Amino acid sequence: MTAPVDAGEVRRLTRELLASHPPATTDRTGFLKARFDAGLAWVHYPAGLGGLDAPRTLQQIVDTELADAGAPDNDPRRIGIGLGMAAPTILRYGTDEQKRRFLRPLWVGEEVWCQLFSEPGAGSDLAALGTRAVRDAGGEWVVDGQKVWTSSAHVARWAILIARTDPDLPKHRGISYFICDMADPGVEVRPLRQITGEAEFNEVFLTGVRIPDSRRLGPVGDGWKVAQTTLMNERVSIGGARIPREGGMIGTAARTWRGRPELRTHDLHQRLLTLWVEAEVARLSGERLRQQLMAGQPGPEGSAMKLAFARLNQQISGLEVELLGDEGLLYSDWTMSRPELVDFTGRDAGYRYLRSKGNSIEGGTTEVLLNIVAERVLGLPSEPRNDKDIAWKDLSR
Amino acid sequence: MTELTAQPGQDEPAPMPDLLYSEAEEDLRAAVRALLADRADAPGVIARVESGTPYDPRLWKALAADIGAAGLLVPEKLGGQGATYREAAVVLEELGRSVAPVPYLTSSVVATETLLALAARDGAVVELLGELAAGRRTAALAVPFSAPAADEAQPASAVTGRLEGTITGVADAATADVLLVPTTDGLYAVETAADGVTVEPLVALDLTRPLATVVLHGAAGVLIADASSAVPAVRRGLLVGAGLLASEQLGIAEWCLTETVRYTRERRQFNRPVGSFQALKHRMAQLWLEIVSARAAARHAAGRLAADGPEALLAVAVAQAYCSGVAVHAAEECVQLHGGIGMTWEHPAHLYLKRAKADSIAYGTAGRHREVIAELVDLPAP
Ligand SMILES: Cc1cc2nc3c(=O)[nH]c(=O)nc-3n(C[C@H](O)[C@H](O)[C@H](O)COP(=O)(O)OP(=O)(O)OC[C@H]3O[C@@H](n4cnc5c(N)ncnc54)[C@H](O)[C@@H]3O)c2cc1C
Numbered sequence: 001m002t003a004p005v006d007a008g009e010v011r012r013l014t015r016e017l018l019a020s021h022p023p024a025t026t027d028r029t030g031f032l033k034a035r036f037d038a039g040l041a042w043v044h045y046p047a048g049l050g051g052l053d054a055p056r057t058l059q060q061i062v063d064t065e066l067a068d069a070g071a072p073d074n075d076p077r078r079i080g081i082g083l084g085m086a087a088p089t090i091l092r093y094g095t096d097e098q099k100r101r102f103l104r105p106l107w108v109g110e111e112v113w114c115q116l117f118s119e120p121g122a123g124s125d126l127a128a129l130g131t132r133a134v135r136d137a138g139g140e141w142v143v144d145g146q147k148v149w150t151s152s153a154h155v156a157r158w159a160i161l162i163a164r165t166d167p168d169l170p171k172h173r174g175i176s177y178f179i180c181d182m183a184d185p186g187v188e189v190r191p192l193r194q195i196t197g198e199a200e201f202n203e204v205f206l207t208g209v210r211i212p213d214s215r216r217l218g219p220v221g222d223g224w225k226v227a228q229t230t231l232m233n234e235r236v237s238i239g240g241a242r243i244p245r246e247g248g249m250i251g252t253a254a255r256t257w258r259g260r261p262e263l264r265t266h267d268l269h270q271r272l273l274t275l276w277v278e279a280e281v282a283r284l285s286g287e288r289l290r291q292q293l294m295a296g297q298p299g300p301e302g303s304a305m306k307l308a309f310a311r312l313n314q315q316i317s318g319l320e321v322e323l324l325g326d327e328g329l330l331y332s333d334w335t336m337s338r339p340e341l342v343d344f345t346g347r348d349a350g351y352r353y354l355r356s357k358g359n360s361i362e363g364g365t366t367e368v369l370l371n372i373v374a375e376r377v378l379g380l381p382s383e384p385r386n387d388k389d390i391a392w393k394d395l396s397r
Numbered sequence: 398m399t400e401l402t403a404q405p406g407q408d409e410p411a412p413m414p415d416l417l418y419s420e421a422e423e424d425l426r427a428a429v430r431a432l433l434a435d436r437a438d439a440p441g442v443i444a445r446v447e448s449g450t451p452y453d454p455r456l457w458k459a460l461a462a463d464i465g466a467a468g469l470l471v472p473e474k475l476g477g478q479g480a481t482y483r484e485a486a487v488v489l490e491e492l493g494r495s496v497a498p499v500p501y502l503t504s505s506v507v508a509t510e511t512l513l514a515l516a517a518r519d520g521a522v523v524e525l526l527g528e529l530a531a532g533r534r535t536a537a538l539a540v541p542f543s544a545p546a547a548d549e550a551q552p553a554s555a556v557t558g559r560l561e562g563t564i565t566g567v568a569d570a571a572t573a574d575v576l577l578v579p580t581t582d583g584l585y586a587v588e589t590a591a592d593g594v595t596v597e598p599l600v601a602l603d604l605t606r607p608l609a610t611v612v613l614h615g616a617a618g619v620l621i622a623d624a625s626s627a628v629p630a631v632r633r634g635l636l637v638g639a640g641l642l643a644s645e646q647l648g649i650a651e652w653c654l655t656e657t658v659r660y661t662r663e664r665r666q667f668n669r670p671v672g673s674f675q676a677l678k679h680r681m682a683q684l685w686l687e688i689v690s691a692r693a694a695a696r697h698a699a700g701r702l703a704a705d706g707p708e709a710l711l712a713v714a715v716a717q718a719y720c721s722g723v724a725v726h727a728a729e730e731c732v733q734l735h736g737g738i739g740m741t742w743e744h745p746a747h748l749y750l751k752r753a754k755a756d757s758i759a760y761g762t763a764g765r766h767r768e769v770i771a772e773l774v775d776l777p778a779p
Pocket of ligand 1 (some may be wrong): 152
């Protein structure tokens with residue numbers, strides 16, 4: 001048996017990587033591939049899959065050493081869905097072959113992922129989805145249906161997809177989980193222009209899309225359980241990084257306040273201070289969550305963070321627009337564009353105000369997350385349901 | 398836009414304190430909780446406050462001396478436990494959860510910290526500290542309970558060899574053995590039993606923390622610090638009081654939410670538990686979020702108090718600006734979601750509402766603490 005990987009070993013491997021691939025002279029992708037192969041991508045992943053089977057807490061050492069050395073990172077924002085949702089699901093439910101095929105290009109950023117979950121008729125009630133996957137004689141799955149609000153579908157190479165494989169079962173039981181090839185000719189991506197003027201998400205039409213059975217994740221009919229892993233990771237993916245004081249949107253608002261004394265009013269001052277306190281407290285809660293994770297005691301506080309930041313972002317950006325007065329009446333540019341990622345701080349206050357409205361909808365609405373907190377954390381009774389034991393096909397839609 | 402003048406935007410100079418609870422702290426919590434469950438359950442507290450003498454000397458002895466809570470902040474060589482603010486904060490969480498009427502915050506935290514800040518090595522101060530740490534006597538700082546540390550510690554009475562003056566709204570003065578009286582001359586220790594000292598109990602909003610007016614009329618005292626060391630010492634006592642009060646507020650909020658969840662799970666209307674109605678579930682989930690945040694803010698303040706600098710000032714101001722509102726909100730929701738029973742004298746919810754509301758004024762209101770923040774992080778008023 002080999003000794004478990006400890007901090008010293010992680011540090012040694014990191015320095016070895018830096019020595020063999022000096023960031024100054026290595027190209028970005030080359031460096032990231034070498035980092036993956038050295039097991040320093042996500043140290044808690046298995047050896048051979050970008051990790052070292054080491055405690056998750058040791059990742060910090062890698063990240064700090066590499067940042068200090070000016071090494072390129074894999075731009076987690078650009079590959080957020082792959083990193084935060086597809087990867088943990090593949091790791092847990094994927095076959096060895098799937099893991100080997102998908103994890104490396106995902107982490108390196110060569111392949112971007114998107115999430116084909118929501119449908120026009122199934123949002124919060126995701127398990128009501130109607131996209132069909134039917135197995136043909138050759139064992140391949142043929143998928144037909146429509147997905148919506150699909151972020152990054154226009155740049156994605158792969159998608160995680162849930163589809164109905166048995167409409168005769170109650171809705172949670174007839175779903176299966178697939179990896180969908182976005183280059184398949186049956187996949188059509190149409191930009192969906194949003195509140196900010198740009199098209200960050202899409203409608204995705206699936207027409208006779210053929211998916212080999214080797215790209216199914218988990219057993220047939222067990223897709224809802226697999227999707228739980230994805231959704232849990234979606235909500236928890238926040239909280240890893242340390243945020244400095246005034247690190248989020250409050251920093252922009254505070255800088256405007258400091259730099260533009262002519263805009264100040266007493267009413268805005270009171271509101272700014274209240275939000276400043278709330279942002280600082282949210283940051284401290286994030287820090288406490290991080291300390292809990294490091295101590296190996298993950299708690300339900302992750303969903304608290306998502307809820308808190310959604311509200312804060314909306315209130316702070318709203319205040320900022322007001323503070324700017326005449327300038328707040330203007331908007332940078334309504335031209336339709338197709339961004340690769342959401343950039344909150346590089347844009348103007350009007351954009352922040354509008355885009356942050358999505359923070360309480362994407363990844364589960366605030367209302368749905370509050371239900372989850374109430375039932376799973378506080379143990380309050382669920383509301384009476386009338387959809388549990390009825391076949392999906394007999395539900396009213 | 399100009400560049401920042403303060404340090405916000407970067408991480409604090411000192412490392413982030415541990416915001417979790419240690420095993421030793423959990424042990425201390427368990428001991429305090431067990432004691433309070435035994436000696437200060439809700440019906441007992443209600444019966445006591447009605448008797449006019451809420452203070453229970455047996456409970457105090459068990460908490461202060463047997464568990465050793467009174468001496469947590471006092472170094473071992475002065476007769477205390479030599480623990481940190483974090484342990485004292487855990488005691489306050491439990492005291493908030495039970496609204497037990499004990500002079501812990503006023504004597505073991507504020508008065509004790511004021512004396513400690515004098516950094517005396519021997520004499521009357523050290524002797525008194527030993528007595529307070531052992532729980533044999535209690536002391537109260539003779540300033541109004543509402544006084545924030547950020548105010549210049551205003552001498553409440555003048556001196557001409559003997560003390561003269563009236564100080565209103567002093568918390569726990571009626572049960573204190575000794576009053577620490579700030580004057581223009583410096584800080585005096587005055588025995589409450591001495592000639593010329595009258596402590597007149599007031600009818601307080603919070604039944605569980607008695608207030609009194611202290612009238613000094615030619616009272617004799619011992620000068621324990623001159624004005625130049627008294628002012629920062631009093632300020633330090635009040636700062637630590639405000640910082641650890643956040644933990645009491647956290648405890649209040651936690652009790653209120655726990656009880657409300659318990660009650661609404663059982664209480665049935667419209668043929669289902671009222672706790673299954675989403676309008677109520679969301680309100681309770683919202684309180685949970687606030688409590689998660691309040692815990693981080695309160696732990697942070699307790700962790701930062703160990704250092705005396707701008708980081709401690711800011712951490713305390715943030716904790717107070719946040720936690721007092723959470724405690725009041727939780728207590729108000731507790732009354733509302735209990736319906737009629739929440740309005741009764743018999744149900745303990747009112748004790749928590751009264752304590753929470755009084756605490757929101759104690760050691761400075763949230764608004765006052767926000768003013769402090771505005772100064773510390775350079776967000777000036779128009
Ligand atoms: C910017 C953005 C990006 C997104 N990206 C993706 C993506 O990449 N992939 C993907 O699959 N999806 C994506 N989504 C979809 C997102 O997950 C859904 O919009 C969300 O789950 C809500 O579903 P819905 O839009 O159908 O609203 P609905 O479910 O119809 O909700 C309407 C309203 O009813 C409320 N509501 C619904 N059910 C309940 C309930 N039980 N109790 C109380 N209130 C309730 C909701 O909170 C909301 O206010 C994205 C959404 C946004 C805004």
